[in-house]
Amino acid sequence: MTSVAERAQEIVSNYKGKEGVLIHVLQDIQGEFGYLPEEAVRVVSEELGISLAEIYGVASFYSRFYFVPRGKTIVRVCRGTACHVRGSGRVLGKLEEGLGLKSGETSPDLKFTLETVNCVGCCALAPVVVVNEKPQTVLNPDKVIATLKRSGNGGQD
């Protein structure tokens, strides 16, 4: 058994025998791998006795479940009204250029994923960029890019 399947098995075992746990299991799996690896989903299907189709039906209903690997650092540019007024379009353009990614793409080295989001709810900070769940005001996109690149792995090393 591969490590992905083994880890998935461990995650599911926390929930076995309980009803209505599918979404929790999927969230934990995504928390572990950053997305839902097919191999892990197969384990979930086997262990919970839910068909693969049904699991993907549930998972694809929610936009926050992902089916392909994502970058270690996830950069979300808010495109809500307040941010838009304060120039989020230009921020996005700069970030796309600086990271070499279009919105929705992940860099081949799996370092960055760039996406847009419609509102993160802290409009007072606009224009907002959320880096790995941490919102920040971006007045100078170049500086953000430089920080991102310097920290390489999302400020983790």
Place this chain on the structure above:
Amino acid sequence: MADLVTLTIDGKGISVPRGTTILHAAETAGIKIPHLCYCPGLKGTGACRICLVQIEKVKGLVVSCMRKVAPEMVVHTNTEEIREARRFVVELLLSRHSGLCLSCEKSGSCRLQQYAYELGIERPSFPVRDPGYPVDESNPFIVRNYNLCILCGRCIRVCRTQGSDILDFMKRGIETRVSTALDKPLQEAGCDFCGSCVGVCPTAALMEKNRRGKGREWEFTPLRSYCGYCGSACELYYNLKKDEIVRVTTEAPADYLCVRGRFGYGYLTSGARLTTPLVRRDGELVPAEWEEVLELTARRFRELRDKYGPRGVGGIVGALVSNEAAYAFQKFIRAALKSGNVDSGLRFSGLDLLRECDGVLGGPKGYASLEDIAAADVLLVIGDVWRRVPAVWGRIKRAADRGAKVVCLGLYAGRPTRVAQVWLRPVPGAEHLVLQQLAAAVLRQVGERRVRQRVAKFNAFKKELASAVAVPTGVGAEEIAKAAELWADRKAKGVVVLAVDGVTPETGRAALNLCLLTGRLKNALFLGHSLTNAQGIWRMGAVAETLPGLQTGPRVTARFARLWGATLPDIPGLTAKEMLAEDSPVRGLYVLGENPVASFPGCDRVAARLKKLEFLVVQDLFLTETAGMADVVLPLAATAETGGTCINVEGEVRQFREVLPAKTLAAWEVIGWLASKVRLDAGYGVLRQLKSEILTAAPGYGVKAGGTPRPAFLPVGDAVPEAGPDGSLRLVPLAARFGFYEGSWALHGGIRALCRFGGDCVGLAPEDAERLGLEEGTAVAVTTAYGRATAVVRIDSGLPPGVAAMPAFAAKTNTLLIPEAPNKPVAVEITKL
């Protein structure tokens, strides 16, 4: 009656049972309520909102497919308000429906089109937005055009009911779409291509690939008949346009057919069908006239019989031909050739077991039917029966969905094991011992006294159980105890699901004993069989031991001698096994609808024996391996051309309908003609005459009206699987998927595409493959004590380590198995080529 509810629908007073939906109640009064997502045979979901109705004193419109009737309800189904609401729904559907009815295959039978018409929608009120989904044509059978889909979800529900369960709604809102996990093509997603989704689709979103361009449904004539592929002989409708089958449908839209029934009809019209007789000249088979070849055949048989006596000639018939063909055949061999040597390939696929079980159960009335499986509370599913008789699986699934407990016994991790509460997975060859151990555990729970009273031969049975208890089988005592608890519940309706051709006789007998043990004597044993007419061939007397109607004895022989106006040979004559033995006296052989060179165990030796014959006639649909060796090849007409009957695994007599013009003469016409040349006698060339003769000879086609069961435990035997050294492999024939079916029909039936490796593969557990350094697709030599073959490795995580599985029915597999015990695992060695 207390359970009836009286209500008023559109002014009509109606009484229906409590719990009926308004939609059904209206139907009984002849009031049709339009509906899209509701489909008879499937659970309702109330999604489409077309079946809206008005109930007086109830606010708003309600969904009639979900709302149950209540006393004194007053329902209106067709007011202007309702029509307006329905119109709105259909208009919304049309806004995402980019199809052009003018050129749509489904025009005239599309429900969306019908309702748009009924509601008077002349032009869409909303702009039509083409979803722009690519049309999926990646598989050979079904075209999926989700641009025409209205998201009724019928396909999803039917897929779940039939047990494939590979479809669901993906995404959400306007992006919602029916798809498989990760949008994989159907083959990869695990689709069986039962085609039920096509059957229930109300629009043209799902279509049979082969029917495209062949016309609209109003041009088709649906003719009811039965499938000829496996023992369940499912009812189906061939939809014909002129003389061409354009699609196959079922009585109710959600009824099950497997891929062979729904899409495998191509063999009937295949260009490879034999249509003229062939005769061997200068070593080559060349076309010839009927008169000439039958003259030759009759002369050669006469000569051989004169030279070697009646034991020098014989006949073997396959279990796919009709009762009438089988009856005519055995009569020809016995009355015209005066030889007792008539037998069937059934000899190698469970004849003895069938006979034993039938004896105990007292005939087909005592068998379990497919519906008994669906209605069971506890099921014991043995081996690969669900692949041999595919209709079984849907029934198991339905029972499981209802809460039935399922115990599986077998090596392979397949669908039944997924729904099973207990999976008994023994080492190969220990299946019967597991059942014996199970019986011992059940006996402890039910107590000896009553069993002893009820069932004969109890002491012998108990002795055998005692000797089986300690034998290691690979199954733990805990599992056995769990299974025993389920099976010992005598109030639960229990059914054993077995394929008589897919287990060892020991396993079959042990299974029957388990039924007897718990007093489950009636409708508790399902005797599945891969071949359509296993029951009929045997009952028509096309086996060495019995005359038509399963009759034997001197008086019966005398009666048949009078009926046939001939002196009859000694019965029993030689069995197929004896006829094909090295030292058999047979010099001339007539083979009808059977392919011994590929389908008999030890088939390479069979081929060698056939080479020594002085005269071989083969009559078949195709030029099979055996036909290729013949001196004379006669074409065979299919049951879909000639009609005739078969007896299915439930013991039902099923009448095939003549749906296609015959490509050649009916089997009995050929046999009648041949008989007149051998013996100047007729009487079986005409179907009607033949049928009335059969009914005289074997009333009710030998299906006895109400036989008396004779409950007596059968001896199981104490065969113990030989334990090889560590890491050794056992070869097991397995019908693990449809692709494993290698008969000539499937080959020419247009379902070849599912046979990924043909009959050439050997399945191995990932662990074994890794240990042996073999990869998917590696060419290997497979060697047993009985033969050697080449094969391609297929890594299959459904298999346990220590097992090498090869497709049941395939010629290569048959060369490797023990000729006397084709279902017994055999030590095998696998080496890289």
